[in-house]
Amino acid sequence: MLTRINSALQKLEKYTLLMDSSPYYAMALTLHPAYRTRWIERNWEKERADKAIRLTKHIWEKHRDKPLLYASITNEPIQLSQQSRTKEKEQKGKQNPNTFQRIKEQRNQFSRPKSLDEYEDFCLETSYDPGISPVQWWLQDQQKKRFPRLSTLAIEILSIPAMSAEPERIFSGGRRTMRWDRASLSIETLEMLECQKDWMKREFPVNIKG
Numbered sequence: 001m002l003t004r005i006n007s008a009l010q011k012l013e014k015y016t017l018l019m020d021s022s023p024y025y026a027m028a029l030t031l032h033p034a035y036r037t038r039w040i041e042r043n044w045e046k047e048r049a050d051k052a053i054r055l056t057k058h059i060w061e062k063h064r065d066k067p068l069l070y071a072s073i074t075n076e077p078i079q080l081s082q083q084s085r086t087k088e089k090e091q092k093g094k095q096n097p098n099t100f101q102r103i104k105e106q107r108n109q110f111s112r113p114k115s116l117d118e119y120e121d122f123c124l125e126t127s128y129d130p131g132i133s134p135v136q137w138w139l140q141d142q143q144k145k146r147f148p149r150l151s152t153l154a155i156e157i158l159s160i161p162a163m164s165a166e167p168e169r170i171f172s173g174g175r176r177t178m179r180w181d182r183a184s185l186s187i188e189t190l191e192m193l194e195c196q197k198d199w200m201k202r203e204f205p206v207n208i209k210g
Contacts, residue, residue, distance in 0.1 A: 023055035030056045031154040033137055034129045060119040063153045118150040134158050
């Protein structure tokens with residue numbers, strides 16, 4: 001039994017080191033509204049946490065100057081959707097008083113961050129569980145308007161699959177889509193078809209008709 005436990009610990013240590021070799025795991029934690037950088041600072045050793053946060057900030061700095069993919073940034077308050085209000089109501093009693101008070105104060109509207117750095121503003125906000133997946137949270141219009149550049153990065157990072165099984169299934173599905181009689185399909189068209197198939201299968205909240 002002891003030998004098996006030691007083997008399991010060695011395997012965990014191996015994959016922990018592999019996660020440290022790439023900053024994207026830490027970036028995914030940072031961009032999760034329930035975790036952010038505070039979770040890393042509280043749960044990782046200081047040296048490891050400092051390195052991870054430094055690398056995540058570097059990723060953001062590289063992405064920050066890219067052009068926006070969508071327009072309309074407003075400084076006016078952004079009204080929460082009815083679904084978001086319902087999710088917040090469900091969180092009552094589950095949050096500690098400080099977090100609940102923050103959610104209550106921001107219940108009816110969100111405003112654009114006052115700082116020029118969206119990443120810093122997001123990390124300084126109080127972490128809370130939105131009741132939906134982090135990708136769905138970032139896809140909300142109010143998050144896109146509050147964090148126009150950070151939201152695009154968050155969707156890219158959080159869409160990375162944790163395992164290779166799903167990409168392999170999609171790759172095989174692509175071969176079935178691109179039959180011999182459809183060999184003239186372009187790479188861009190094939191990519192759009194496979195994305196639409198996957199989104200429709202998952203009932204993903206994306207308007208594929210627009």
